[in-house]
Amino acid sequence: MTTYSDSGLRKPARGQRSNDMRRTNMSMVLRRIMLSPGETRSETARALGLSAATGTNLVNELIEFGLVRELEPKTGVLGRPGVPLAIDGRRRAVLGIHLGPRTTGVAIVGFDGTEHVSVLVPHAGVPAPEALEMVAGAARDLVADCPAGVSIVGTGIASGGIVDRRAGTIVENPVAGWRDVDVRGQLSGRVPEPIIVEQNARAAAQSELLYGYGKTASSFVLMVVTADVGSVSVHDGIIRAGYRQSAGNIAHLKVTERAIPCDCGRSGCLKAVATDDAVERMAAEAGLAEVPEFADIVTRAADGDPVAADVLGRRSRYVGRAAAILMDIIDPEYLVIAGTVAETPQYLDMVRAEADLYADSASNASARIVTSLSNEMSLTLFAATTIVAAALDDPVGHLSTVDDAPGAR
Ligand SMILES: [Zn+2]
Numbered sequence: 001m002t003t004y005s006d007s008g009l010r011k012p013a014r015g016q017r018s019n020d021m022r023r024t025n026m027s028m029v030l031r032r033i034m035l036s037p038g039e040t041r042s043e044t045a046r047a048l049g050l051s052a053a054t055g056t057n058l059v060n061e062l063i064e065f066g067l068v069r070e071l072e073p074k075t076g077v078l079g080r081p082g083v084p085l086a087i088d089g090r091r092r093a094v095l096g097i098h099l100g101p102r103t104t105g106v107a108i109v110g111f112d113g114t115e116h117v118s119v120l121v122p123h124a125g126v127p128a129p130e131a132l133e134m135v136a137g138a139a140r141d142l143v144a145d146c147p148a149g150v151s152i153v154g155t156g157i158a159s160g161g162i163v164d165r166r167a168g169t170i171v172e173n174p175v176a177g178w179r180d181v182d183v184r185g186q187l188s189g190r191v192p193e194p195i196i197v198e199q200n201a202r203a204a205a206q207s208e209l210l211y212g213y214g215k216t217a218s219s220f221v222l223m224v225v226t227a228d229v230g231s232v233s234v235h236d237g238i239i240r241a242g243y244r245q246s247a248g249n250i251a252h253l254k255v256t257e258r259a260i261p262c263d264c265g266r267s268g269c270l271k272a273v274a275t276d277d278a279v280e281r282m283a284a285e286a287g288l289a290e291v292p293e294f295a296d297i298v299t300r301a302a303d304g305d306p307v308a309a310d311v312l313g314r315r316s317r318y319v320g321r322a323a324a325i326l327m328d329i330i331d332p333e334y335l336v337i338a339g340t341v342a343e344t345p346q347y348l349d350m351v352r353a354e355a356d357l358y359a360d361s362a363s364n365a366s367a368r369i370v371t372s373l374s375n376e377m378s379l380t381l382f383a384a385t386t387i388v389a390a391a392l393d394d395p396v397g398h399l400s401t402v403d404d405a406p407g408a409r
Contacts, residue, residue: 022058022396023394023396023397025048025050025054025058026058026061026062026395026396027392027393027394027395028048028050029044029045029050029055029058029059029062030062030067030068030087030391030392030395031392032044032047033059033062033085033086034210034392035210035214035215037084037085037086037087038071038084038085038086039084040074040082040083040084040085041055041056041059041082042056042082043082044059044085059085062395063088065092065395065399066088066091066092066151067087067088067091067092067391068085068086068087068088069085069087069088069090070083070084070085071083071084071085072084086112087111087112088110088112089110089111089112089113089114090149090150091149091150091151092150092151092153092391093110093116093146093150093151093153094108094109094111094152094153094154094155094156094387094388095107095108095109095139095142095143095154095191095192095384096108096109096155096157096158096380096381096382096383096384096385096387097135097139097155097156097157097158097191097380097383098157098158098159098200098378098379098380098382099135099157099158099159099170099173099176099183100160100176100379101160101173101175101176102122102123102124102176103120103121103123103124104120104121104123104131104134104135104138105118105119105120105121105378105379105380106118106121106135106138106139106142106380107142107378107381107384108142108143109380109384110150111391113211113377113385113388115378115380115381116146116147116150117142117145117146117147118142118380119138119142121134121135121138123135128170128176129181129186132181132183132186132187135187136186136190136191139155139187139191140191143191143192152192153192153391153399154193154194154195154196154390154391154398155187155191155192155193155194155195155196155387156196156198156203156384156385156386156387157184157187157195157196157197157198157383158197158198158199158200158203158379158382158383158386159173159176159183159197159198159199159200160173160175160176160199160200160228161173161174161175161199162199162245163198163199163202164197164245165196165197165198165199165202165245166245167182167184168182168183168184168185168195168196168197169181169182169183169184169197170183170197171245171246175228183195183197184197194387194398196390198383198386199230199241200224200230200379200382201222201224201230201231201232201248202232202239203379203382203383203385203386204222204224204232204338204379204382205222205239206239206382206386207377207381207382207385208220208336208338208372208373208374209234209237209239209389210374210388210389210392211373211377211385212336212372212374213334213336213370213372213373214237217333217334218234218236219236219333220234220332220333220334220335221233221234221327221330221332221334221335221336222234222336222338222372223250223319223322223323223326223335223336223337223338224338224339225274225275225337225338225339225340225341226275226276226339227275227276227277228275229250229270229271229274229275229322230248230249230250230251231248231249231250231326232247232248233247233248234332250270250325251264251270251271252264252269252270252271253269253322253325254268254269254270255269255273255274255318255321255322256268256273256318260272260273270318270319270322273314273318274315274319276340277294279294279297279311279315280292280293280294280297282311282314282315283297283308283311286307286310286311288307288308288311294340297311297312298340298343298344312347313350315341315347316341316347316348316350316351316354317351319337319341319351319354320351320352320353320355320357320358321355321358323335323337323351323354323355323359323365323369324354324355324356324357324358324359324365325358325359327355327359327360327363327365327369328359328360328363331363332368333368334370335355335365335368336370336371337351337369337370337371337372338371338372338374341371342371342372348369348371351369352365352366352369353366355369
């Protein structure tokens with residue numbers, strides 16, 4: 001980090017300062033419209049403490065940028081009808097890529113989160129460089145098929161395992177068997193830029209910030225339970241990645257004394273008892289006929305099969321114990337649960353009850369455990385959200401690299 005003595009500090013030139021201010025204000029206005037759609041120009045300006053003239057100018061620029069659009073005017077009000085605003089998902093879009101261990105989802109997603117077109121690329125057992133070649137080919141075809149008038153302003157890529165967002169690499173994805181994969185390097189020049197490579201759970205937390213609990217709370221912990229387990233801590237709207245960018249690794253939290261082996265060599269880890277795979281294994285051990293897949297176990301439990309219901313209940317209690325530990329350590333406003341546990345809300349009460357048993361009794365843990373509001377979104381949409389968030393932070397800077405942005409030539 002560079003430090004300056006007081007006398008060495010140089011004030012930015014006046015033009016520079018007003019330009020920075022404009023960029024900051026534009027980011028604020030765009031974020032406000034994202035989080036509170038339906039407000040008029042003057043309502044948005046008032047909420048942000050800006051003058052009506054400044055607010056109007058900024059909104060007009062955002063409309064010119066293709067990021068904001070006007071909805072039908074509000075009628076039935078005295079005076080001039082106000083024009084409500086919303087994010088424009090029709091002109092600006094993002095390429096979202098969820099690099100799965102066996103199948104990769106590629107989609108073109110509007111800035112408002114709507115999906116334009118998508119394709120799945122199966123690559124089970126294919127080494128990373130070849131799999132990325134297949135993904136690049138599918139992305140090229142999809143971009144070529146993109147509806148006219150939509151411009152793609154970047155590519156957001158998400159993967160499981162440990163992802164170094166700064167370097168744009170997958171450090172390790174044990175499920176896929178990938179190590180040290182230079183994703184950004186290999187896709188650079190072949191997909192719309194900039195390219196952001198992010199970890200699945202952090203991308204999900206970014207989506208929760210923009211489309212879910214982030215609308216009402218700026219500090220929460222997201223816990224994802226699917227084929228893998230992970231958590232992300234969001235504090236004051238900032239996603240904490242950690243020193244090694246592997247913060248929130250809860251896979252090997254010990255949640256039971258039972259001798260259930262984990263692939264790390266120890267036993268009783270959350271990963272060994274709470275993932276979808278673990279549920280399948282527990283179901284097989286409990287004698288559930290024909291060793292069904294996870295979705296079948298959920299269906300059977302819903303149909304009244306006591307063995308299937310018992311296995312899902314056990315998993316929910318283990319998730320509750322891990323949730324209790326996170327609640328006690330981080331003390332978030334909400335603990336947001338995403339993934340397959342959130343898709344079976346009948347088990348959420350078990351998660352809550354177990355969290356109350358294990359967390360500090362004064363913490364009122366169960367009342368703060370909720371299910372994700374962006375749970376309907378796919379991992380491909382989560383991937384795309386990383387670019388949307390970057391553009392919200394600095395719409396001018398982000399879009400000035402796009403050919404058809406106003407003023408760019
Ligand atoms: Zn373990």
